[in-house]
């Protein structure tokens with residue numbers, strides 16, 4: 001854009017009190033209305049944060065160096081920024097806003113930093129975890145829609161740690177993916193596999209996020225869980241996890257992911273189940289019936305929630321690609 005078109009007054013002699021409006025003004029020619037709105041609110045909140053905390057120059061630099069360290073800790077298989085978002089509660093907040101779930105459906109939870117795209121596609125009944133020290137665990141699941149109809153051919157991504165609480169990607173010398181798989185539900189909406197009983201584990205504490213947790217006197221543990229991600233055209237993308245009831249960290253998850261509806265009882269297979277599924281009689285058992293929401297239902301709920309939230313803030317807004325922007329027409 002021709003800079004001469006930018007309709008702003010001379011930007012000089014700016015003060016604590018007028019810098020915010022001026023920064024917002026110079027950003028206001030942005031042609032993407034959603035980006036323009038996001039930047040307008042970001043600048044407002046960032047500036048208010050500095051004013052409200054009387055942020056010192058040293059603290060500002062500490063923050064920048066912290067974010068630099070977070071970025072430098074990231075690799076192809078480690079996402080320290082997701083971890084930061086997780087421990088600040090932002091990941092759960094964004095998931096709740098962007099993927100609202102009607103009461104009859106399975107709730108979502110945090111993705112976490114350990115999903116990878118390396119998992120092999122496995123058939124029903126596959127052994128997805130090969131840690132010899134892990135406790136064998138049979139997992140039997142169904143997937144239905146909100147009317148109770150089975151959904152076939154859903155792509156399901158599954159991942160968990162080994163018995164020591166580490167994901168495969170945390171081992172530098174690993175040979176390939178383990179404790180993870182991609183599966184597809186059958187015509188009855190069923191998927192099942194052999195895994196190991198999840199264990200509690202610490203989120204990676206050797207980076208800047210771990211140091212921050214120590215400074216905040218917070219522990220870095222997550223309760224025992226297994227991750228699931230569901231994809232099928234026409235249905236809302238579901239990222240969730242199942243948590244074991246009675247885990248010592250059930251009510252103090254370092255990344256705030258636990259929800260009552262996602263807590264399961266760890267059972268033991270019956271003799272019949274051991275025979276039917278080809279597992280040892282000592283094998284533990286997790287069962288769960290997942291319910292997916294249609295894309296349309298989720299979108300309508302998300303848009304309604306967005307407009308209700310804007311109304312509560314007293315803002316005149318409209319939707320742009322399903323997301324709120326100021327209604328200035």
Ligand SMILES: [Fe+2]
Nearest residue numbers: 112114225227
């Ligand atoms: Fe996890």
